[in-house]
Amino acid sequence: MDIEQPTEPARGLRSRLREAVRSTGYAAYGGGIGLLALATVPVGIVVAVLWFLRVGRRLVLPFLGWLRWLTDAERMRLRRLGHRIDDPVRVGEAPEEQALDSTTRREVAWVLIHGIFGVFCAAVVLQLLLITANDLTYPLWWQDVGPGEQLLLNGLLPARTDSRALLGPVIAAIAFVLWFFASPRLVAWQAQPGLRLLGPPPGTDLSARVTQLTATRAAALDAHTVELRRIERALHDGAQNRVVGVAVLIGAARRELQRDPVRAEEILAQAQDTTEQALAELRAVVRSILPPVLENRGLAGAVNAIAADCAVPCTVTIDVPVRCPASVEATAYFVVAEALTNVSKHSRADTAEVTVRLDAGRLQVRVRDDGRGGADPEAGTGLAGIIRRVEALDGHAVVSSPLGGPTELRVELPCGS
Numbered sequence: 001m002d003i004e005q006p007t008e009p010a011r012g013l014r015s016r017l018r019e020a021v022r023s024t025g026y027a028a029y030g031g032g033i034g035l036l037a038l039a040t041v042p043v044g045i046v047v048a049v050l051w052f053l054r055v056g057r058r059l060v061l062p063f064l065g066w067l068r069w070l071t072d073a074e075r076m077r078l079r080r081l082g083h084r085i086d087d088p089v090r091v092g093e094a095p096e097e098q099a100l101d102s103t104t105r106r107e108v109a110w111v112l113i114h115g116i117f118g119v120f121c122a123a124v125v126l127q128l129l130l131i132t133a134n135d136l137t138y139p140l141w142w143q144d145v146g147p148g149e150q151l152l153l154n155g156l157l158p159a160r161t162d163s164r165a166l167l168g169p170v171i172a173a174i175a176f177v178l179w180f181f182a183s184p185r186l187v188a189w190q191a192q193p194g195l196r197l198l199g200p201p202p203g204t205d206l207s208a209r210v211t212q213l214t215a216t217r218a219a220a221l222d223a224h225t226v227e228l229r230r231i232e233r234a235l236h237d238g239a240q241n242r243v244v245g246v247a248v249l250i251g252a253a254r255r256e257l258q259r260d261p262v263r264a265e266e267i268l269a270q271a272q273d274t275t276e277q278a279l280a281e282l283r284a285v286v287r288s289i290l291p292p293v294l295e296n297r298g299l300a301g302a303v304n305a306i307a308a309d310c311a312v313p314c315t316v317t318i319d320v321p322v323r324c325p326a327s328v329e330a331t332a333y334f335v336v337a338e339a340l341t342n343v344s345k346h347s348r349a350d351t352a353e354v355t356v357r358l359d360a361g362r363l364q365v366r367v368r369d370d371g372r373g374g375a376d377p378e379a380g381t382g383l384a385g386i387i388r389r390v391e392a393l394d395g396h397a398v399v400s401s402p403l404g405g406p407t408e409l410r411v412e413l414p415c416g417s
């Protein structure tokens with residue numbers, strides 16, 4: 001069967017018409033986002049003023065969350081339009097850090113520009129279509145409406161005579177041609193502020209990322225050194241001392257062998273005990289490097305085992321459908337182990353809660369207790385060690401523990417999947 005192919009100009013016109021219709025849809029979508037951006041401006045000003053007056057700190061994070069949602073909606077629109085736009089790197093955890101972060105500043109600038117320019121572009125595209133539809137049909141209905149509504153060109157041009165009314169289709173044709181050719185261009189202009197401000201800024205975010213990676217690399221080396229020192233101390237103070245003891249005992253036993261075989265036997269028994277102790281200590285050191293419980297029972301089993309040993313009743317929720325790299329699992333395990341040891345030792349809590357879940361390729365670990373609060377990473381080595389260990393894997397750890405509680409330790413680790 002032969003299919004009739006459209007002629008070249010017809011195909012060109014058809015695809016251009018499709019493009020104009022598509023652009024109108026995207027312009028309207030961008031206009032909607034622009035209206036939300038416009039509404040965000042006064043809210044942003046109020047939040048900024050309250051924050052400046054030091055009474056609105058609590059409002060900063062929800063506002064930044066909204067800003068992120070809105071800018072993500074625009075990023076999605078730009079991607080659907082066929083643009084490549086990467087998510088910017090965000091640094092900082094505290095509201096102040098996030099609010100002053102260069103990504104946020106650029107997003108605020110986008111809100112201001114898109115709130116005006118994005119809405120304007122959408123309005124132009126939609127007005128051209130509206131004028132086309134309204135003015136084309138004007139000669140048919142202008143006599144049926146009151147003199148106040150006898151207007152062409154979106155209400156700008158009064159037309160109260162037959163000859164004037166015939167201007168309607170002419171204006172409609174011009175508006176249609178303008179819409180046909182200009183709407184793709186207007187959508188391209190409408191995308192510009194987002195393309196310039198919502199991606200990673202050229203250089204700045206990259207340098208923030210480099211700073212962050214340099215810091216975590218230093219932390220990795222640091223954590224590595226601390227870990228080596230800990231293993232060295234454990235071997236030196238434990239197993240090595242015991243083995244030295246064994247050597248001394250065997251020497252003593254040899255000397256006693258001729259003189260007093262019974263005494264030599266006693267000393268050898270003592271040497272055997274010491275050897276067993278050395279072995280137990282070696283086993284403990286090995287376990288502290290990569291706990292075998294992780295190997296045997298996986299992260300879920302291992303975390304449940306620590307929670308079962310916790311002095312405070314502890315609920316565990318684990319949602320990790322796949323296995324993470326061994327280093328990540330081991331770090332998560334040590335995080336939960338240290339946090340629950342702290343809960344038993346310091347918190348005086350009635351209940352504790354451990355949640356481990358894998359979310360978008362990142363392992364989220366949360367340990368919370370309803371105790372007295374006041375955890376301070378600078379007051380001991382446990383929490384500081386956790387933070388260093390997590391940062392060494394390019395993860396993130398936050399301790400929140402106001403006096404009076406509750407205490408929450410949140411850790412996020414990239415899982416590499």
Ligand SMILES: Nc1ncnc2c1ncn2[C@@H]1O[C@H](COP(=O)(O)OP(=O)(O)OP(=O)(O)O)[C@@H](O)[C@H]1O
Pocket residue numbers: 342343345346347348369371372373374375376377378379380381382383384407
């Ligand atoms: N869950 C908690 N509830 C209340 N206070 C806590 C909690 N966790 C830690 N703390 C406080 O924070 C301090 C620091 O904790 P960290 O784990 O760093 O050290 P530590 O437990 O005292 O010693 P270690 O180095 O053996 O872990 C603790 O001394 C304790 O006062």
Ligand SMILES: [Mg+2]
Pocket residue numbers: 338341342380381382383
């Ligand atoms: Mg501790």
